[in-house]
Every structure is written in structure tokens, then in C-alpha cells.
Amino acid sequence: MSREITYRQALNEALFEEMHRDEDVFLMGEEVAEYDGAYKVSKGLLDEFGSDRVIDTPIAEAGFSGIGIGAAMMETRPVIEMMTFNFAILALDQILNNAAKLRSMSGGQLSCPIVIRGPGGAGGALGATHSQSLEAQYAHVPGLKVMMPSTPADAKGMLKTAIRDPDPVIFIESEVMYNFTGEAPDADEEYTIPVGSADIKREGSDCTVVTWSRVYHDAVDACETLEEEYDIDVDLVDLRSIRPFDKETIAESVKKTNRVVVVEEGWPHASVGSSISSWISRELFDFLDAPVGRVHQRDVPMPYAFNLEAESLPQAEDVVEAVKEATYYSF
Amino acid sequence: MSDNESENETLMALKAELGDQALEELGEEKVVSMYKDMVRIRRFEDQAGRAYQQKKVKGFCHLYTGQEACAVGAINALRDDDNVIAAYREHGHALARGLDPDRVMAELFGKAAGVTNGKGGSMHLFNVDKNFYGGWAIVGGHLPVAAGMAFATEYRDLDEVTMCFFGEGSIHQGVFHEAANMAEVYDLPVVFVIEDNRYAMGTELSRVSAVTDLKKKAKAYDMKAFGADGQDMFDVWSTSKDAVDYARNESRPALIHLDTYRYKGHSMTDPATYRDKDEVADEQRRDPIQRMSNWLVDQEIMADDDLSEIDEAAKEMASDAVDFADQADFPDLDSLTDDVYVDWPWEIR
Ligand SMILES: Cc1ncc(C[n+]2csc(CCOP(=O)(O)OP(=O)(O)O)c2C)c(N)n1
Numbered sequence: 169m170s171r172e173i174t175y176r177q178a179l180n181e182a183l184f185e186e187m188h189r190d191e192d193v194f195l196m197g198e199e200v201a202e203y204d205g206a207y208k209v210s211k212g213l214l215d216e217f218g219s220d221r222v223i224d225t226p227i228a229e230a231g232f233s234g235i236g237i238g239a240a241m242m243e244t245r246p247v248i249e250m251m252t253f254n255f256a257i258l259a260l261d262q263i264l265n266n267a268a269k270l271r272s273m274s275g276g277q278l279s280c281p282i283v284i285r286g287p288g289g290a291g292g293a294l295g296a297t298h299s300q301s302l303e304a305q306y307a308h309v310p311g312l313k314v315m316m317p318s319t320p321a322d323a324k325g326m327l328k329t330a331i332r333d334p335d336p337v338i339f340i341e342s343e344v345m346y347n348f349t350g351e352a353p354d355a356d357e358e359y360t361i362p363v364g365s366a367d368i369k370r371e372g373s374d375c376t377v378v379t380w381s382r383v384y385h386d387a388v389d390a391c392e393t394l395e396e397e398y399d400i401d402v403d404l405v406d407l408r409s410i411r412p413f414d415k416e417t418i419a420e421s422v423k424k425t426n427r428v429v430v431v432e433e434g435w436p437h438a439s440v441g442s443s444i445s446s447w448i449s450r451e452l453f454d455f456l457d458a459p460v461g462r463v464h465q466r467d468v469p470m471p472y473a474f475n476l477e478a479e480s481l482p483q484a485e486d487v488v489e490a491v492k493e494a495t496y497y498s499f
Numbered sequence: 500m501s502d503n504e505s506e507n508e509t510l511m512a513l514k515a516e517l518g519d520q521a522l523e524e525l526g527e528e529k530v531v532s533m534y535k536d537m538v539r540i541r542r543f544e545d546q547a548g549r550a551y552q553q554k555k556v557k558g559f560c561h562l563y564t565g566q567e568a569c570a571v572g573a574i575n576a577l578r579d580d581d582n583v584i585a586a587y588r589e590h591g592h593a594l595a596r597g598l599d600p601d602r603v604m605a606e607l608f609g610k611a612a613g614v615t616n617g618k619g620g621s622m623h624l625f626n627v628d629k630n631f632y633g634g635w636a637i638v639g640g641h642l643p644v645a646a647g648m649a650f651a652t653e654y655r656d657l658d659e660v661t662m663c664f665f666g667e668g669s670i671h672q673g674v675f676h677e678a679a680n681m682a683e684v685y686d687l688p689v690v691f692v693i694e695d696n697r698y699a700m701g702t703e704l705s706r707v708s709a710v711t712d713l714k715k716k717a718k719a720y721d722m723k724a725f726g727a728d729g730q731d732m733f734d735v736w737s738t739s740k741d742a743v744d745y746a747r748n749e750s751r752p753a754l755i756h757l758d759t760y761r762y763k764g765h766s767m768t769d770p771a772t773y774r775d776k777d778e779v780a781d782e783q784r785r786d787p788i789q790r791m792s793n794w795l796v797d798q799e800i801m802a803d804d805d806l807s808e809i810d811e812a813a814k815e816m817a818s819d820a821v822d823f824a825d826q827a828d829f830p831d832l833d834s835l836t837d838d839v840y841v842d843w844p845w846e847i848r
Contacts, residue, residue, distance in 0.1 A: 202773065203701035226671035226707035227638045227699060255637065258672070293558030293609070295620040297636045436848060467847050468839050472620030473609035474557060475829045 170354055176346040178320035179209050179285075181355065182327035183247065187217055190245060193331055194221040196232055197249030197286070206251045207287060207346050233259035233284060237267045237336075240282040245331060250286035253340055254298050259284075260305065267336040268311030283330045285339035288316075289382050289433050290470065290481055292344065299470040299477075301434025303381075306338040307411045307443070313337045313363050314411040318345070318384035321352040322408055325361035333363060342382045366414035368421065372401030375491050376421040378444060379431040380407040383463075383482055387431050390487035398488075400495055410440050415447070422452045427494040429461035431487055436464040461490040511785045513794050517733035525575075525736075527800055533575055533732060534791050535809055537567035540591040541788060542813040543600055544763075546821050547590060547607055547621075551767045555825070556607045559636075560621045563591035565730075565762035568787035569694050570595040570664070572727075572735025573755070576743045577662055580630065582652070584645045585664040587622035587636040588694075588761075592664055596631045598624070604820035610827035617830045618838070638699075639665070639672030642691070646678045646752075649689035653750060660746045661689045662739075668699020670713060679720045682752035690742050691754045694729065696761040701773040717754040729759030730785040760785075 173181075187193045194217075195210055201224040204211040214222040225232040229250065236246035250256040256263070263284060270280040290299040306314045315330055315337060317323040323341070330337040353359055369384075370391055379387045384406050394400040403421045407413055422428050428448055432441035445460040466480045491497075521530050544562045551560050563570070570591040574583060585592040593603050598614060606613025607621050614626050615634075622636040632648065635641035645663030652659040669675060670693065682689050693713055697703055705711050717724035723745060727738035735757060742753040760782040764771040783789075795801040801809075836847040 199701055202706075206700070224702060224706060226702075227668045228671045228673070230673055231671075258637075291558070293620065295558060295623055295636065296618070297623070297640075298559065466835060468836055471618045471830075471835065472558065472606075472623070473611075473617030473830045475609075475832065476617065476835050479832050479835050 171352060172349045173320050173352045174346065175320045175323050175341070175348045175350070176207065176209055178324035178352060179327055179341065180211055182324045182331070183210065183213060184216065186328055186331040187213070187221065192243070193245040193247060194223065195247045195249060196223040196225055196236060198225055198227055198251045200224060200249050205249065207343060209346070210249065229255050229258035230262055234262045234266065236282050236284070237262055237270070237280055240267070240280045240336070241270060241278050243279070245281055247283045247285060247331060250284060252286055252291070252298065252343070253288035253302050254300055256284065256286070257302070263306070263312070263336070263338070264309050268309045271335065272311060279334050280336045281334050282336045283339055284336070285327070285330070286341060287343040287346070288340040289342050290344070290477070293472060293474055293477060295472040296469040301432070301465065303340055303410055304434065304439050307440045311336065312411060313409065314340070315363065315409050316340045316381040317408060318381050318406055320348065320350040322361060322367070324352060325359050326408065329360040329363060332360070337363070340381065344382055348385070361408070364409045364412040364414055366408055366417040367406045368403060368417065369406045370402060370404035372403045373425055374400045374402065374427070375495050376403045376405060376418070376425045376428040377431055377487065377491065378405045378407060378418055378428060380410060381433060383431050383433045386482065386484040387487050389484040390491065393484065393488050394491055398492065398497055400491060400497065402491060413444060415451070418448065419452060422448060423455050426455055426457040428456070429463060429487065429490045429494050431463040431482065433482060434465050435467055436462065437467060439464065458494045458496065461494040463487050463490045509784050510789055510793060513731050513790050514728070514734050517731070517737045518794055518798070520737060521733050531795070531800065533571050533736070534795065535813065536571045536595050537732065537788050537791065538809055538813040539600070539816055540567045540570070540594050542810070542817040543594060543604070543820065544590060546817040547604070548763070548767065550607065550821060556621065557609070558620055559587070560607065560767045561588040561765065562761070562763045562767070563588055565782070566694060566696060566759045567591055568732040568735050569692070569729045569757050569759050572732045573662060573664070573692055573739040576736055576739035577660065581659050581743070582630045582632055582648050582661045584632040584641050584648065584661065585634065586638070586641065586666060586669070587634070588666070589624055589634050589664070590621070593624045593626065593631060596626075596629050598626045598629055598631060600816055600820040601823035604824040605827045608824040608827065609829065610824055611830040611834070612823070612827040616834065639669040639674045641665070642669065642672075643674050643678040643681070645689050645691070646682045646687050649682065649687035649752070650685060653687055658747055659688070660743050662692060662743070663689060664692045664694060666699060667693050667695040667697070667704055667713060668702065670716060671707065679717070679722060679752070679754070683720045683722050686750050687752055688746040688750050689752045690739070690746050691752065692739070693754065693756050694759050695756060696759050698761070698765070698773070700765045700769065703773070714754065714756045722752050722754050724754045724756065726756040727758070728785070729757030730787045730790065732787055732791055
């Protein structure tokens with residue numbers, strides 16, 4: 169670990185490296201080529217690889233994701249950029265009915281090695297249609313893998329893995345995190361991070377916090393407050409992949425702390441957090457000293473007003489409170 | 500265009516015969532009020548852009564500057580009981596439809612006094628009292644909804660027309676084609692208005708469209724298509740009137756293609772480096788407001804002083820709107836759970 173890069177640059181490097189490694193990898197989406205990507209993740213790729221491999225599309229999410237799926241079926245390696253995952257809703261039929269089912273439905277004759285990537289979650293005053301954490305839509309579906317890195321180092325290693333994976337991977341980034349910086353291995357140091365591996369980003373023995381993507385950073389802030397003000401040490405599990413998710417790492421941590429809080433950005437009902445909480449409650453019941461805590465967005469469409477948006481989203485203080493409750497601190 | 504030529508010399512003229520038609524059918528007062536609406540929209544957007552830079556407006560904010568004649572010309576071809584629905588670049592349509600600029604600005608500021616109580620923001624303006632049905636931010640998402648609105652008025656035997664605005668980039672979405680087909684099949688009085696400002700974000704139409712004459716798209720559905728210079732208020736108005744009359748009288752859908760241009764970036768965060776300054780300058784030769792100003796003076800309806808007065812009044816309207824929005828309160832935190840449902844059995848957590 170010897171340099172700092174942004175989350176955006178990490179993704180950009182992963183794309184560069186994978187496109188150099190494998191000629192079958194191409195990138196397609198709205199504004200990915202001449203505009204360098206709506207969030208500049210694909211900066212420089214058009215110059216490097218040309219317009220045969222870095223392809224601007226019309227605004228037609230169902231269409232170009234379907235093209236990606238068809239091309240993947242023929243053994244190329246498409247990376248399809250969704251300008252944001254709010255717009256991937258238009259492509260859900262292609263992703264759920266086609267990409268996810270191809271291998272199984274064809275009796276194993278066909279693969280769909282596609283990556284569908286782009287930012288998800290709240291972006292900052294973007295309102296109801298543009299601020300949604302929709303990972304549950306994909307985490308629900310057998311046949312898909314879902315990855316959501318929270319740091320630059322993870323973003324790079326995980327995107328490389330996603331591109332090499334033989335199955336469809338939904339890779340959800342975050343508008344807010346693109347500018348976040350973090351330590352990462354040197355540019356020439358080749359590494360990948362396996363699908364389904366969580367990472368304990370902070371060790372503690374009092375309570376486990378399981379989280380992923382942007383709210384991981386709120387959880388980090390919460391851990392600091394908990395340590396400084398309440399002397400509570402959190403074992404912080406960054407899930408990284410949410411389908412499959414790393415049951416072993418969660419189990420090991422919960423067996424150590426006997427308390428757990430699951431922190432997610434999105435809505436509470438039928439969510440990834442609810443699914444993970446349910447798994448913990450069933451499989452680790454004997455090790456729990458408190459009910460599984462949960463932190464999530466309020467169960468409402470995202471309001472535009474800045475104060476309401478903040479009220480709606482989970483905050484570091486909510487994590488602090490949930491951990492205090494799980495550790496019976498208040499009593 | 501050389502630098503020493505004055506704006507007026509290079510400015511393109513409006514279609515004069517349509518100006519005569521407008522004077523005859525609408526009267527001078529109405530024509531002047533339409534002109535004022537365009538100026539008000541431009542000054543409103545100046546203030547919205549400024550407020551965005553001051554971080555009073557946040558998120559995505561898409562300015563309408565340059566396209567004023569489209570909303571003003573087309574909406575003035577409607578009756579008050581007709582219905583309007585637009586995409587996310589809709590401040591102009593909202594003002595042209597008569598929404599209170601104070602409350603529109605307050606919405607941009609995320610204040611409780613905004614048209615949707617601070618819930619919607621710039622991209623989701625609604626004011627049903629004015630038959631203004633949004634403010635839709637998923638590209639193409641409102642096109643079938645517009646057809647559905649026309650379905651409802653038709654279903655109830657009302658003779659209202661629904662007018663639906665969207666950018667040329669939206670035409671590639673499947674829903675455009677689905678909506679166009681069904682509008683024709685079910686005889687729905689909906690007018691689809693393409694505001695073709697050449698760019699969808701940074702993508703110039705011909706780079707991603709097999710067909711660039713978008714009126715042809717209507718042919719596939721046997722839909723009647725109209726076209727106008729979107730920078731000529733009279734042309735937009737007169738063409739829209741024909742389309743609206745047709746939709747109302749025949750109870751059929753229609754498509755209008757407006758050739759327009761946006762002066763600013765796609766949104767406040769887009770530096771618009773995909774086009775050069777010459778192109779923008781060239782487009783400004785058909786500036787919809789300047790052309791109308793000249794016409795009004797030529798027709799001796801207005802003197803230069805009158806025009807300045809109108810501009811001053813528009814500036815005042817816009818800065819008053821900012822003052823109003825500045826002073827308004829943010830919504831109560833309790834309002835977070837309002838209006839999700841009429842009735843909901845769980846505590847909303
Ligand atoms: C389904 C969907 N995909 C992508 C976007 C992001 N986006 C917002 S506006 C826009 C360009 C739309 O261009 P156009 O329809 O021509 O309208 P204009 O902005 O020029 O008024 C894009 C790609 C979106 N809002 N919805």
C-alpha cells in the first residue's frame with residue numbers, strides 16, 4: 169500500500185488493465201466514450217482503445233444491456249455502464265430474465281460473462297427518482313452476482329474480478345464515493361479480490377457492524393465515536409459482495425462479539441439488510457446476546473429538501489445508537 | 500460571422516406571416532404577454548443558475564435558457580383545461596403554464612413553500628391546479644403516462660388535449676415507440692412535442708440515431724407529424740395550434756418536432772466542452788427573444804424603452820422569487836412521512 173488514489177481512478181485503472189489484458193472486453197453505455205463517462209470513470213479509454221471498444225449508446229437501457237447480454241452469450245466480455253442504477257430499472261427485464269437465467273435455462277450450454285456497472289444509491293439532493301439503493305433487486309435473483317466496493321483499493325480489485333468472472337456481475341458504485349481517496353497497491357501491482365469475500369476493516373470485540381458501499385464510511389465515523397466516547401470496540405465487516413455474501417466472516421465475527429448491527433443505505437423492507445439479518449438470526453442465534461440491530465433509510469421515497477434528505481438517510485449517529493442498543497450501553 | 504457585425508444585422512428574421520396571423524388571432528396584448536413570458540423564463544433561469552452556484556439549489560438543475568419559444572409558443576396553443584406534462588428541464592414549461600415563480604423557485608431551494616412542498620425539486624415540479632402534471636426525470640418515462648392522461652380524458656368524453664414535452668434523446672427509449680403506437684391504436688388526443696436541442700447530454704443526435712429527421716418516427720405509427728423552428732415563437736405557436744386542433748377535433752395523437760438549442764450545459768455540472776463557442780454564437784443568431792424584440796420594434800408595437808422595461812420587470816420578478824425562496828422555511832422534519840400513502844397501517848420507520 170503505497171499510494172493514494174480516488175475511487176474513480178481505481179475503477180478507471182481496472183478498466184484499462186482488463187481491456188489491455190483481454191481484447192474481448194469492451195465498454196458500452198451512455199456518454200462513456202466521447203464524454204469520458206458521465207462521472208468520468210471511463211476517462212481516456214476511447215483514446216486508448218478506440219471506438220470499436222468504447223462505445224457510446226443512445227438512451228436505451230433495455231436495448232444496450234440486451235446487446236451486452238447477447239454479445240456475452242457469444243463469449244465476448246462486455247462491460248455495460250449504467251449512467252446510474254436508477255436507469256438500470258429499464259433494463260431489469262434483460263438482466264433478470266435473460267442474463268441471470270441464461271446458464272441455467274440453457275442447461276449449462278451458455279454463459280453470460282457480462283458486467284453491468286455504474287453508481288447506485290443517494291447522490292445528494294437528486295430527489296425521488298435519482299437517489300435509490302436498489303441492490304436488493306439484483307441480490308434477490310439467482311444467477312446474478314452483486315458486488316459493491318466501498319474503498320478505492322477494493323473497487324479496483326473487485327472490478328477486475330467482476331470482468332473476469334464467467335457469470336453476470338452487477339457492480340454498484342456510488343456517485344458520492346467517486347472522489348473519495350484511499351490507499352491502494354501500486355499501479356503495476358496486479359491484484360484481484362474474490363467474489364463473496366468480506367473484509368474486516370477494523371477489529372473490535374464488543375459488537376459487529378456489517379455494512380457495504382457508501383454507508384461503510386458513516387459506519388467508520390460511528391466506530392470512532394463509539395470507541396472515543398463509549399469505549400465500545402466494533403468489529404467492522406465490509407461485506408463488499410452482497411450476492412454471494414461472506415457467511416464465514418460474519419459468523420466468525422459474531423461468534424467473537426455476540427452482537428451485530430446491519431447497516432445499509434436503502435429501504436428496510438425486503439432489503440439486503442433484512443436478508444442478512446434473517447440469516448444471522450437463524451444461523452447464529454445461539455451466539456447472539458441481543459437482537460440483530462438494523463440501520464437503514466427511512467421507508468419513504470427520497471425527498472429533495474436537503475433537511476428531509478438527511479433525515480431520511482441513515483447517519484453515523486444512527487449507527488452509534490444502534491450499536492449502543494445492541495451492547496445494552498444505555499442500560 | 501465577423502466580430503464587428505452587430506447582433507441585429509446577423510439575427511435571423513421570424514416568419515413574418517405567422518406574426519401577422521398571431522396578431523390577428525391572439526391580439527397584440529396576448530402576443531406581448533407571450534414575449535414577456537419568454538423574458539421572464541430567461542431571467543428566472545439566470546437566477547436559478549446563480550442560486551445553484553451559491554449552493555442554494557442543489558442536485559441536478561437543467562436550465563431552459565435558449566429554448567423559451569418552445570414552451571411559450573406551444574403552451575399558448577392550449578386551453579387552460581388542457582394538460583401539460585414535461586421532462587426534467589421544465590422550469591420554463593412551469594412558468595409558461597402560469598405557475599407562481601416564487602413557489603417554483605422555492606421548490607428549487609427545497610423549501611416547504613415550493614410547488615411540491617420541497618419534496619420534488621427542480622426535476623419534479625407539479626401543479627395540478629394549473630393542469631401541470633410534472634416534472635419527470637427518467638428519460639422517456641412520462642411518454643406513456645402522457646398517453647394515459649389522454650386515455651383518461653378520452654374515456655370521460657372530455658375534449659381536453661394532453662401536451663407532452665421531451666428532448667430528442669428520449670426518442671430512443673422503447674417507451675416512446677410503445678406509447679406512440681398505442682396512442683394511435685386507441686385514438687388518444689396527445690401531442691408529443693420533441694424539443695430537439697441537438698444534444699442529449701454530450702451526445703449529438705446523429706451519433707446515436709439512425710434517423711435524424713425525427714418527424715419520420717411518426718410515420719412508423721401512421722401518426723401526423725408537424726415541425727417548426729423552435730426559436731421562432733410564432734412558428735411554434737402556429738404549428739402547435741394546428742397539432743392541438745387536429746388532436747382535439749380528430750381525437751388522434753400528433754407529433755411536433757421543434758428545432759431548438761440550449762445555451763447552457765446539460766445541467767449545472769456540465770461544462771459543455773463537446774461543442775465550441777462558435778456554434779453557440781451561431782445559434783444565438785436565431786435567439787427566440789432577440790428575434791421577437793426586433794419584430795416588436797419593427798411592427799412599432801414596442802419601443803426600445805418598452806423592451807428594457809419588460810426586461811427590468813422580469814429581472815425583478817426573478818430576484819423577488821429568490822428573495823421569497825430565501826426567506827421561506829425548509830419543510831418540517833415531520834413531513835418526511837407525509838404523502839407516501841393516504842393510509843398506511845405500519846409506523847413508517
Ligand atoms: C432512463 C434514463 N437514462 C439516463 C438518464 C440520464 N439523463 C438525464 S437527461 C439525459 C439526456 C436527455 O436528453 P434529451 O432527451 O435530448 O433532453 P434534454 O436534456 O436535451 O432536454 C440523460 C442521459 C435518465 N435521466 N433517465
